[in-house]
Amino acid sequence: SGLEKLAETVDGIGPWVEQLYRVRRRDGSKADTGLTARAHEQGLVVPPYTFRADALPAGFSNFADLLVFCIDDLALDGLFTDFPGRVNKFLRRIS
Numbered sequence: 700s701g702l703e704k705l706a707e708t709v710d711g712i713g714p715w716v717e718q719l720y721r722v723r724r725r726d727g728s729k730a731d732t733g734l735t736a737r738a739h740e741q742g743l744v745v746p747p748y749t750f751r752a753d754a755l756p757a758g759f760s761n762f763a764d765l766l767v768f769c770i771d772d773l774a775l776d777g778l779f780t781d782f783p784g785r786v787n788k789f790l791r792r793i794s
Contacts, residue, residue, distance in 0.1 A: 702738055702743065711744035711776070716756055
């Protein structure tokens with residue numbers, strides 16, 4: 700209901716990237732929290748922050764794996780990064 704209320708006044712949300720998934724303790728795999736899908740259901744865009752190649756979030760061993768998970772699996776609308784060249788290079792590879 701919070702996202703529905705937000706959608707009345709904003710166009711999107713910019714969560715911290717680690718709010719979009721959880722790392723499973725048993726096997727180390729990542730599980731979507733559903734936040735991106737719930738926001739999209741309300742017509743909100745989701746550009747999370749901050750994607751850093753030098754400070755990877757929990758559960759990721761390299762920057763490319765982080766981008767694959769977030770862009771392909773979570774279907775983000777954009778992202779904030781301190782490494783735009785690396786993200787652009789990645790996006791050119793998959794387009």
